[in-house]
Amino acid sequence: MDTPIVKPKPLEFLVVIVDMEIGEEVSMFLNEHGFRFHFVSIAEGTAPSEIRSYWGFGETEKSVIWSIIPKESSKYILSLLENEFSFNKPNTGLAFIMPIKSFADPIIASHIAGCGDKPENYETEGGRKMEDRVYSLLMAIVKKGFSDEVMEAAREAGARGGTIMKARGTGEHEIVKFLGMTIEPEKDVILILAKQDKRSEIMKAIYEKAGLHREGNGLIIALPVDDVVGSFNLNRDLADEANNNLK
Amino acid sequence: MFKNLVGKFIEAAVSTLPISISVIIMSLFFKDITPPMYLLFSFGSILLIVGLALFSLGMDLALAPIGREIGSHIVNKKKVWLLILIPLIVGFIITIAEPGVTVLSSQLGGGNSNPIIVYTLAGAVGLFLLVSVLRIFLKIQLRYVFIGIYGLMLLLGAIAQIVNPDFVSVALDAGGVVTGAITVPFLMAFTVGISSVAHGRTDSEGDEGFGTVALCTAGPVIIILIIALSGGLKLQQAEVIHDTFINIDQIALAFGRGFINSFRDVAISLTPIIAIFAVFQIFALKLKRVKLIRIIIGLIYSYFGLSFFLTGVNVGFLPIGKLLGGIIALSSYKWILVPLGGILGALIVLAEPSVHALTKQVNELTSGVLSRRTMLVLLCIGVSLAVGMSLLRVLTSISIWWFLLPIYGACLVLTFFAPKLFTAIAFDSGGVASGPMTVTFALPFVIGACNAVDGNVFTDAFGIVASVTMAPILVIMITGVIYKVKVRKAELGSELEKLPEIPLPTLSSEPIIDFDTNVASNSSSSIIVDFDDEDTVDMPDNPTKEGLTNENDTSANPKEKELTDRKNISISPTKEGLTNENDTSASPKEKDLTDGKDISISPTKEDLSDEKDASASIKERDLTDRKDISISSKIEDLNDETDTTDNPEKEDLEEIISCNICPILGQNPDDLSKNDRNTISNDPSLSESFPIYTDNSIDQSNMVKLEEEQGLRKSEEANKQNEKIQNKTEHLEDDLEPKNIDLGLED
Numbered sequence: 001m002d003t004p005i006v007k008p009k010p011l012e013f014l015v016v017i018v019d020m021e022i023g024e025e026v027s028m029f030l031n032e033h034g035f036r037f038h039f040v041s042i043a044e045g046t047a048p049s050e051i052r053s054y055w056g057f058g059e060t061e062k063s064v065i066w067s068i069i070p071k072e073s074s075k076y077i078l079s080l081l082e083n084e085f086s087f088n089k090p091n092t093g094l095a096f097i098m099p100i101k102s103f104a105d106p107i108i109a110s111h112i113a114g115c116g117d118k119p120e121n122y123e124t125e126g127g128r129k130m131e132d133r134v135y136s137l138l139m140a141i142v143k144k145g146f147s148d149e150v151m152e153a154a155r156e157a158g159a160r161g162g163t164i165m166k167a168r169g170t171g172e173h174e175i176v177k178f179l180g181m182t183i184e185p186e187k188d189v190i191l192i193l194a195k196q197d198k199r200s201e202i203m204k205a206i207y208e209k210a211g212l213h214r215e216g217n218g219l220i221i222a223l224p225v226d227d228v229v230g231s232f233n234l235n236r237d238l239a240d241e242a243n244n245n246l247k
Numbered sequence: 248m249f250k251n252l253v254g255k256f257i258e259a260a261v262s263t264l265p266i267s268i269s270v271i272i273m274s275l276f277f278k279d280i281t282p283p284m285y286l287l288f289s290f291g292s293i294l295l296i297v298g299l300a301l302f303s304l305g306m307d308l309a310l311a312p313i314g315r316e317i318g319s320h321i322v323n324k325k326k327v328w329l330l331i332l333i334p335l336i337v338g339f340i341i342t343i344a345e346p347g348v349t350v351l352s353s354q355l356g357g358g359n360s361n362p363i364i365v366y367t368l369a370g371a372v373g374l375f376l377l378v379s380v381l382r383i384f385l386k387i388q389l390r391y392v393f394i395g396i397y398g399l400m401l402l403l404g405a406i407a408q409i410v411n412p413d414f415v416s417v418a419l420d421a422g423g424v425v426t427g428a429i430t431v432p433f434l435m436a437f438t439v440g441i442s443s444v445a446h447g448r449t450d451s452e453g454d455e456g457f458g459t460v461a462l463c464t465a466g467p468v469i470i471i472l473i474i475a476l477s478g479g480l481k482l483q484q485a486e487v488i489h490d491t492f493i494n495i496d497q498i499a500l501a502f503g504r505g506f507i508n509s510f511r512d513v514a515i516s517l518t519p520i521i522a523i524f525a526v527f528q529i530f531a532l533k534l535k536r537v538k539l540i541r542i543i544i545g546l547i548y549s550y551f552g553l554s555f556f557l558t559g560v561n562v563g564f565l566p567i568g569k570l571l572g573g574i575i576a577l578s579s580y581k582w583i584l585v586p587l588g589g590i591l592g593a594l595i596v597l598a599e600p601s602v603h604a605l606t607k608q609v610n611e612l613t614s615g616v617l618s619r620r621t622m623l624v625l626l627c628i629g630v631s632l633a634v635g636m637s638l639l640r641v642l643t644s645i646s647i648w649w650f651l652l653p654i655y656g657a658c659l660v661l662t663f664f665a666p667k668l669f670t671a672i673a674f675d676s677g678g679v680a681s682g683p684m685t686v687t688f689a690l691p692f693v694i695g696a697c698n699a700v701d702g703n704v705f706t707d708a709f710g711i712v713a714s715v716t717m718a719p720i721l722v723i724m725i726t727g728v729i730y731k732v733k734v735r736k737a738e739l740g741s742e743l744e745k746l747p748e749i750p751l752p753t754l755s756s757e758p759i760i761d762f763d764t765n766v767a768s769n770s771s772s773s774i775i776v777d778f779d780d781e782d783t784v785d786m787p788d789n790p791t792k793e794g795l796t797n798e799n800d801t802s803a804n805p806k807e808k809e810l811t812d813r814k815n816i817s818i819s820p821t822k823e824g825l826t827n828e829n830d831t832s833a834s835p836k837e838k839d840l841t842d843g844k845d846i847s848i849s850p851t852k853e854d855l856s857d858e859k860d861a862s863a864s865i866k867e868r869d870l871t872d873r874k875d876i877s878i879s880s881k882i883e884d885l886n887d888e889t890d891t892t893d894n895p896e897k898e899d900l901e902e903i904i905s906c907n908i909c910p911i912l913g914q915n916p917d918d919l920s921k922n923d924r925n926t927i928s929n930d931p932s933l934s935e936s937f938p939i940y941t942d943n944s945i946d947q948s949n950m951v952k953l954e955e956e957q958g959l960r961k962s963e964e965a966n967k968q969n970e971k972i973q974n975k976t977e978h979l980e981d982d983l984e985p986k987n988i989d990l991g992l993e994d
Contacts, residue, residue: 023615040615054540059307060251063615144319148537168443178325183444186319 009113010071011100012226015064015137016081017043017163017191018093023063029084030067034116035077038067043165043191046151062163068100070113075227077116082229094230096193098137098223136199136222137191140206141167144186146216149209154192157205162192193228252304258603259300266594266684267292270567273587277574284567287498291563295598298556301548302428303603309545310429311436311604313524316532318440324531334380334437338373338463340519341433346512347424347686355417355471367474368425368467375466376434379459380441389458389671390662396465397655403472408648413705414475416647419713421471422464423681428553429516431679432604434459439608454671456612461674464681464716505562509554517550556600557683564688572695576641584638584696592634592715593627595689599682602626609672617672625726629719630680634689636718637711641697647710654717661724669727676723677716685715 014035016026023040030038045060069077074097081095082088103109138159140150147164154162168184177183194202203220210216270288274280317337321329342348343365352364375396382392407415426434435457442455524542528534534542575584596602606619636650662670690711697708 020610020615024618042611042615054537054544055252060254145535145538148535152537166443178322178445183322183325185323186443 009110011068011103011109011112012071012074013098013100014038014067014069014074014077014095015098016067016093016095017045017062017064017230018085019045020061020063022085022093023065026063026065026081026085029081030065030077033077033080035067035069035073036115037069037112038065040065041165043163046147046162046164046190064163064165068103068112069097070116070118072113073116073118076118078227078229080117087230092230094193094228096135096137096228096230097226099226134196135193135225135228136196137225138194138199138202138206138220138222140190140192140210140218140220142188142190142210142216142218144188146210146218147188147190149216150188150190150206150218153205153209154190154202157202158198159192159194159202162190165189165191193225193230194222252300255300255304256296259296259298259303262597262603263292263295263299266591266598266688267295269590269594270564270571273571273575274567277571277578279574280567280570283498284570287501288563288567290498290502291559294555294559294563298552298554298559299598299600299603300552302552302556302600305545305547305549305552306432306600306604307545307607309542309549310432310520312538312542312545313520314433314436315440315443316534317523317527318437318442319444320440320527320531322441322444330380330384331377334376335373337437337523338376338434339369340523341430341516342369342372342425344516344519345425345427345430346516347427351421351424355421364471364474367470368421371466371470372425372430372463375462376437376459379438379462382458383438383442383445383455389454389667389674390659392458393461393662393670393674394659396462396469397659400465400469400472401652401655403469403476404651405648407472407475408646410476414472416706416708416710416713418468418471418475419647419651419716420709420711422466422468422678423712423716424686425467426460426464426678426681427516428556428600428683429513429520429549430463431460431601431682433520434463435604435608435675435679439612454667456608457668457671457675459675460678461671464678501562502558505558506554509557509561513550513554513557517546517553521546553600557687560683560687564684565691568688569691569695572692572697573699574695576696576699581642581696581700584642585635588638588692589631589635591692592689593631595634595684596626596630596680596715597623599680599684601679601682605676605679613668613672622672622676625722626676626680626719629676629722630685630715632722633714633718634693634711637689637693637708637714638696640710641693641700641702641707644702644707647706647713650714651717654721658717658720658724661721661728664731665724665727666731669723669730673720673723673727677720680719681712681715685712689715 018026020042023042027038027040030036041064043062043064045062078095078097085093087093087095138154142150144166147162151159151162165188167187167189169187170184192202199222203222206218206220208214210218211220212218267288271285274285274288317333321333348365348368352361352368355361355364378392378396382389404415404419407418438459439456445455528539572584575581575587602623606622609617609622610619639645640647640650658673665673690708693711694704694708697704702708
């Protein structure tokens with residue numbers, strides 16, 4: 001007779017996007033709270049409008065902190081981050097949590113699940129409800145230089161901002177050899193957080209402007225996001241809510 | 248709003264105010280510095296802030312993108328002749344237009360600007376730019392290139408020292424002069440553009456993006472030493488303006504003159520870059536409108552920014568620098584010059600425009616390992632040592648070789664110990680640190696001091712630019728070695744060893760853990776292919792109902808929403824009925840599976856129907872996750888208590904259930920997609936059909952396959968291992984019971 005499966009507690013993926021100057025502070029903060037499995041990469045915040053991007057007033061350097069955290073703590077750490085870095089104020093940063101499907105090491109998985117501060121009231125909180133999943137992370141991977149097109153389309157469809165990361169295409173058909181060097185085309189990866197109701201609109205807009213059939217050669221995918229804190233669209237959302245209430 | 252612009256101005260102010268304030272404080276000790284001098288200097292400082300802010304914006308918007316675009320373009324074209332010709336041309340043209348080169352050539356040419364010297368220097372920069380590009384493709388390690396070139400430089404220097412010592416310091420300074428404020432950011436971006444596309448060695452640690460500035464700094468030095476050795480040079484002392492302005496009119500006049508000169512110089516030095524970009528844009532790059540506009544605006548920023556900056560430095564900083572140097576050297580405590588020079592050196596490097604381009608690039612290419620602050624601190628230490636060293640030379644008249652040989656020797660030896668990336672960054676920083684601030688403030692300061700102590704300006708005062716180029720290299724190399732040692736230590740005491748002992752999870756023979764066993768089950772006809780059906784579940788409106796709809800409850804009505812905990816039980820039968828109806832029409836397989844679905848929830852449900860406790864639901868989930876079909880044989884008994892509607896985990900559960908069952912149940916995918924379509928039809932954007940990925944057939948055929956496989960397997964198990972299964976179910980129920988009882992008591 002086999003024993004019941006001891007399943008490691010689930011993990012989640014925390015992503016924090018902040019101005020580069022406070023990226024280090026966020027890492028320190030996560031360390032202090034016992035979440036020690038995180039990685040930082042750098043990115044660029046997009047300008048809030050096209051005109052401002054002409055003048056160079058919009059783009060800001062960002063740090064993106066990727067962290068693996070126990071699912072139990074996910075909501076707790078979001079609220080901690082929100083308080084510590086006042087994400088509720090405009091233009092400060094944002095943090096969101098994505099589900100992790102699987103993890104390739106049971107020991108490390110249970111270790112990660114065991115470390116970090118835990119909320120005291122987790123048991124009664126009972127985990128996350130599915131209706132919290134009102135956000136998706138849109139990811140558009142386009143040829144370098146087409147991030148402007150993507151953001152333009154996304155803005156028209158209701159997105160308020162995005163984060164651009166640089167990447168290289170290493171797909172089989174894209175790699176070319178030249179003088180013994182591998183030529184890998186540069187890519188822009190644009191991350192946009194979108195509310196579920198806007199999501200398909202934004203995706204469609206990006207697709208039409210920079211989809212695979214266009215010059216930008218864009219792949220557009222949506223990833224599930226469990227929970228979000230941040231200022232990225234607080235004001236507009238509140239206005240939307242108020243309008244809905246009036247109706 | 249204009250966070251970025253404000254940020255640039257703050258950054259510029261933070262960079263330039265320290266040097267301004269410390270110069271003013273120093274001046275307060277000397278009566279020779281008159282009030283108009285302060286006025287001049289203050290205006291200069293303000294121009295410096297504005298200029299630096301605009302220029303750094305311009306570098307981000309125009310100079311760096313142009314360099315990168317051109318660099319990556321010539322690689323993408325995959326033509327060898329382009330790869331050789333373009334660096335030569337680019338290096339040549341941008342050097343010809345550099346104002347510093349004209350000044351240098353007249354200084355070396357005995358008063359008149361010697362075109363041969365200018366062209367030779369320009370050719371040298373082109374050649375060394377080509378070397379630095381080719382070494383990426385020929386996969387030559389940077390350390391060997393550096394050892395070769397810097398070794399040659401030292402050798403020629405040594406010969407020149409014997410033949411004609413006057414030239415040595417001036418020649419060594421030439422490198423820093425030739426790579427000016429526009430050349431440096433452009434060259435750096437150019438190399439980054441090439442290296443961002445081309446990848447050869449795996450052990451390069453990303454050093455491909457660096458090395459250009461270092462080589463283009465060393466190149467002119469070698470060329471000038473060669474010309475000097477061949478006897479083609481006549482030295483003429485540089486004229487350094489030294490006026491003590493008395494009244495406001497003259498200040499205005501000085502600035503007016505300064506502005507005209509700077510606007511002219513900057514226009515000349517920007518022209519080749521604009522020309523190169525225009526040619527590339529028209530024939531090759533064909534950038535999009537947005538980018539083009541941004542680059543044009545960026546060029547305007549660069550133009551005004553650099554003009555303001557140079558005016559501020561030339562008119563505000565140069566005279567006071569020379570004056571201060573002279574006054575302090577004449578005072579009774581001239582030895583204070585050395586520490587003072589150290590402080591000034593640390594502060595002037597902050598105000599160098601190219602330094603910002605460098606720190607930014609280093610930060611980007613090292614993904615933040617060497618943050619901007621770290622780089623600035625290292626540069627400060629380096630330049631501080633360099634200026635202090637130069638003043639020591641002025642006061643003691645010791646030969647530059649006492650510093651040159653040990654420091655470069657140490658740097659070249661350290662290339663074998665420091666990480667490659669650090670090596671590349673270190674040698675580049677040298678060329679970057681010696682920019683307009685060094686040339687127009689630190690150099691006059693030292694010349695002033697040198698004149699005051701009656702030293703030899705050529706051998707003692709000159710050479711400061713070379714020192715400023717050299718000292719940061721050593722500092723960064725040493726940091727690199729320390730970094731490497733630390734990393735090695737950290738690797739030895741690996742993180743894993745400190746992990747507490749954790750019992751291995753049983754039954755995970757596989758190294759991969761799945762937290763979530765959902766199976767994608769849904770596809771809709773839209774350009775956006777949804778891989779999960781959560782969307783329909785959590786459409787914002789009316790989640791409760793949504794859940795029910797998923798369960799095929801056609802009788803779902805508004806009332807259901809109001810149903811409270813206990814009422815759910817009363818719905819369940821109806822629902823059961825419905826499911827049963829479906830069951831009769833469905834195949835035996837399906838029935839088994841429907842059962843499975845019901846039962847996986849039921850053991851706890853039974854108790855929950857009274858107590859609806861959240862924590863219990865976790866147990867439930869566990870059960871569901873395990874997907875133990877074994878439980879399913881119990882279905883018959885538990886049929887009545889299946890509804891989970893009010894459980895906090897309900898939606899999770901339903902989702903999991905539906906996902907798991909969907910591919911298996913015959914009717915379920917259909918119903919689900921029907922529901923989906925209903926929901927989707929409310930959303931106009933989704934209802935349209937798009938040219939991409941509308942192929943449902945694949946999914947469905949997969950689904951059928953899955954259905955069959957899983958169904959067969961599961962029904963087999965259910966039939967053949969009945970006993971075992973019952974045992975297990977009981978076991979599981981036993982597990983659950985204590986908790987439920989506890990909860991009951993609490994309630």
